[in-house]
Amino acid sequence: xxxxxxxxxxxxxxxxxxxxxxxxxxxxxxxxxxxxxxxxxxxxxxxxxxxxxxxxxxxxxxxxxxxxxxxxxxxxxxxxxxxxxxxxxxxxxxxxxxxxxxxxxxxxxxxxxxxxxxxxxxxxxxxxxxxxxxxxxxxxxxxxxxxxxxxxxxxxxxxxxxxxxxxxxxxxxxxxxxxxxxxxxxxxxxxxxxxxxxxxxxxxxxxxx
Numbered sequence: 001x002x003x004x005x006x007x008x009x010x011x012x013x014x015x016x017x018x019x020x021x022x023x024x025x026x027x028x029x030x031x032x033x034x035x036x037x038x039x040x041x042x043x044x045x046x047x048x049x050x051x052x053x054x055x056x057x058x059x060x061x062x063x064x065x066x067x068x069x070x071x072x073x074x075x076x077x078x079x080x081x082x083x084x085x086x087x088x089x090x091x092x093x094x095x096x097x098x099x100x101x102x103x104x105x106x107x108x109x110x111x112x113x114x115x116x117x118x119x120x121x122x123x124x125x126x127x128x129x130x131x132x133x134x135x136x137x138x139x140x141x142x143x144x145x146x147x148x149x150x151x152x153x154x155x156x157x158x159x160x161x162x163x164x165x166x167x168x169x170x171x172x173x174x175x176x177x178x179x180x181x182x183x184x185x186x187x188x189x190x191x192x193x194x195x196x197x198x199x200x201x202x203x204x205x206x207x208x209x
Contacts, residue, residue, distance in 0.1 A: 003027070004059070005152065005184050006047055011056035019043055019056070025201045026061075029175065030186045033195065034205035040188040041082070043205065044154045047186070048077040075102060078150035082157050084141045086129040091116065091140055094129055098144050107147065118173045119143035120166050135161035139170065146177060152184040159191050167191060171198055 006024040013019075017039040024030045024047075032040050045051045046058060049070040058065045065073065086094050092112060099106045116125065119139045129137060138161045145153060158174070159167035171194055178185050189195055195202070 005030075005061065006186075007057075007059045008043075008046075009057040011046065011053050011058050013039070013042055013046060013051065013053045015054065017042055019046075019205065022203055022205075024186055024203065026184060028184075028200040029198050030184075030201045030203060031195050031199040032186065032188045032203045032205060033190075035207050038205045038207035040205055041156050044079055044081075044156055044186065044188060047152075047154060048074045048079050050074065050079055075148075076150055077152040077154065078145045078148065079154040080142055080145045080156065080158065082160065084134075084137045086132075086137055086141060088128065088130045090128055091121070091123070091125045094140065095144055095147065098148070102148060104148070111147070115147040115177075116140065116143045118170075118177055119146065120162075120170050120173075133161075135166075138162075142170075142174075146174065146183075149181050150183060152186065153178065155185065155187045155189075157189055158187065159189065159194055164193060167194055168197070 003026040004023055005026040008019045008022040011019040032043060034040055042051070046053055049065060060068065060077070087097050095112055096106050112125065119142050121136065121139045121143055123132065123136055129140065132140065142158055159170065162170065175198060
């Protein structure tokens, strides 16, 4: 039996969203699917205590999520949401700011260049983030979080602003990077092509009437 990364049992958020018997597996690319409004993005936020349930059980590596320090947990289980938040400064300076907020030493330029290239960031790193397109901002945001090498990365619609070619390329690169760094992956995506190619464990959330 595969080791469980997360397990939710009768988890309830704001009385209208219930997640029961959800198992996210360690060492696999986990995809969370379901129709719009079923609570997929909300579930990702519950996994790293960005928000909290009103009842039920949620385990991370066999321990209740609530037993972890929220700040430590969010650094270990990083959520890359659809709402991209970048500072009004250069791409490089955004890396510096995020690393400073995490109290981590800024990596060298070669590492930053390699991780942005991996995420298909095809603009100069001294360009101000406010001038980037939605897709470029999304790729920079993913690159920053990947570069920090969390133990788990939660990706909410990581290819939503990308065409099929770039979606496939960035997913291949993320998969290979995370495999090399032993980073577990949990993805919410509506992209059927990406799901069919990369999914190793599918979790379907059913919208209750």
